Amino acid sequence: MGSSAGTNVATVSIHTTNDMPIVHPQSLEALCLVPFNINPHYLDSSPDSTHMGETREDRIKEFHEENTTPVLGIREGSYVLVDGGKMTLLGGMGAKLFTCGNEARVFASGSDLSFLL
Numbered sequence: 714m715g716s717s718a719g720t721n722v723a724t725v726s727i728h729t730t731n732d733m734p735i736v737h738p739q740s741l742e743a744l745c746l747v748p749f750n751i752n753p754h755y756l757d758s759s760p761d762s763t764h765m766g767e768t769r770e771d772r773i774k775e776f777h778e779e780n781t782t783p784v785l786g787i788r789e790g791s792y793v794l795v796d797g798g799k800m801t802l803l804g805g806m807g808a809k810l811f812t813c814g815n816e817a818r819v820f821a822s823g824s825d826l827s828f829l830l
Contacts, residue, residue, distance in 0.1 A: 716792070717753050724750045725782050729773060747795065749829050750776075755786030755809060770809075770817065777813040783829060784811040793826060800826045 721730045723746040727738075731754060758768040767775075773784050787793070791804030802808055802824045810818045810829075820826065 720751045720753045720787075723747060726750060728776055728780065728782075729784050731769070747800075747830065749783040749785055751793075752784055752786040755788050757788075757809070770811075773811045777811065781813045783813075785809075785826070785829070786811065786817075791822060795830070798827060798830060800830055802826050 718730070718732070721727045722743045724743050725745055725748060726741045726743050728741050729750040729752045731752065752769060752773060755769055758764075758770060769786060773786065776782075776784065785793070786809040787802075788804075788806035788808060791802060791806045791808055793808075794801050794803055802820050802822055804822055807819060807821045807824075808826075810820060810826075812818075
């Protein structure tokens with residue numbers, strides 16, 4: 714599917730990329746190879762952080778104020794393998810799934826995420 718930005722363009726849209734466009738693109742739609750969005754390099758916020766800006770979780774929650782597309786925050790070193798109708802989370806750090814109106818769910822490496830397909 715791709716890695717980093719390549720992962721973003723394989724999903725429903727590039728709304729949940731970590732990069733801000735410096736020009737207004739014609740569209741934020743992507744290739745729709747999977748029916749959800751991915752936030753690659755996802756970082757959990759740290760309670761000890763002195764960062765005063767938005768966290769990735771904040772940004773994804775803002776996305777869900779206007780959109781219902783699920784977002785899979787894939788931590789560094791993790792990836793998904795799609796083989797036919799089966800999708801498995803692999804790598805060492807797991808992922809966090811954000812769905813509109815629900816608490817985020819954490820998944821460990823080896824988890825079957827086929828329900829997202």
